[in-house]
Amino acid sequence: MTSRIQKAQEAYNNQDTNSSRLIHDEEDRKEQHKEEAGEVVKSIVFGGLDGIMTTFAIVAAAAGAGLTRGVILIIGFANLLGDAFGMAFGDYVSERAEEDHLLKQSKLLEKKIDTEPEIEKARLKDVYISKGFEDADAARIVELLFPYKSTVMSIMMMEEHGSAPDEEGSSGAIKSAVVTFASFMVCGGIPLLAFVFAGNYREASGFDPIFIISIALFGITLFLLGCVKGYISNKNWLLSGLIMTLNGTITTLAAFFIGYGIELKAK
Template sequence: MQHPEHHRSARTGWLRAAVLGANDGVVSIAGLVVGVAASGASATVILASGVAGTVAGAFSMAAGEYVSVQSQADTERADLAQERKALAEQPAEELAELAGIYQARGLDAALAMEVARQLTAHDALAAHARDELGFHEAGRPRPLQAAWASALAFMAGAALPIVSAVVAPHAQVVAVTTVATLVGLSLTGATAARLGGAPVWRGAMRVVFWGAAAMLASGLIGRMFDIAA
């Protein structure tokens, strides 16, 4: 009988990028909207600032994720090339190294060597990549996937404060945007925690705290530039 198990580790690449993008979109644009609104700017200026910030932020998140994950992929490729060279030039030493890894994990010396021989015969590079270097298919760097997930999530998150600013009466933009943002952050934080298998309340509270801090700081700075005066 098959025993299917649903592990969460395969989600780590896109989930991390999406969570960071969504939270950054909500917090960054909410802070921008609150700061601009607190300065006394008109509704048109608030909307223009939010939309411009969304476009710039989405590109920034995508570029940052792509460069970061691509750098990781480049490092892994370099390590694999080094391992491939070692396997070609020093096969006996690499076999002994692999056997030593299995022995350190609890196998006796004879069994560890037999396992190492069989895995080496099957796919030596894959065995070393997995057991020596710690590379796994589920965690393989995917730069484009991370970039798209981050950019789209940023725009989705940014939509909340922008829509709040549009539908709220001008005099209440700061209050409405703040409340909507904190509610949205609690939902995104709880969702991310649930997908990752972490406590839901903890995931919600930590993003709400930092979102509130960001909007408070932005609002105070906006009031320093009271353009309506």
């Protein structure tokens, strides 16, 4: 942000209107690209966490109940696929709702710029004053930028709403849903790999080597996802990974013993 302000100040001092506009457009594009990349990573991490936690809880309960490996795979993949579609659809609806809101605000802002230019100039001037510009300098920058409506709209949308409407339209929401679905399926399917390659699908499961391998796959994946979650949340990544692993351990033990208890009752 400091670099942006310095560049804008230099453009203002040189009375270079075109450079000032390009600086703002370039910085806004960079911010939007960073935000899009961050959203993709978040979709991968949170989709993966939901996928692996919910799927392995089913696997642990089924193993505790002594179900066969084949049945565990059927239940596990059925749950995985159903939940993945549900998560993806929910992500799509959420993204579309947010995009519709931004589009509505953008149209409202455009209308205000056309009908109430002086009010919007004052608001934009306040933005630059809050960033450290003197009153006269901020007013001059606004006058330089205001003829370029798209630039002004981009600046004000980023300042007031943190984002501008996605130029891709609904494809952005679709991309987010696809990323969530893929992450959910991949991460959620990792603990099932032990049962897939175990063979002897008619054999009853329990706290056996196959289930222990599944636990190890679950723990490693969960720890890594927790570390990434901590990193993107600006928290201690190692602590986040350990907490997430502890959370998964408690969930797994609870699910396993619930299944084990139900199996004992059924005998």
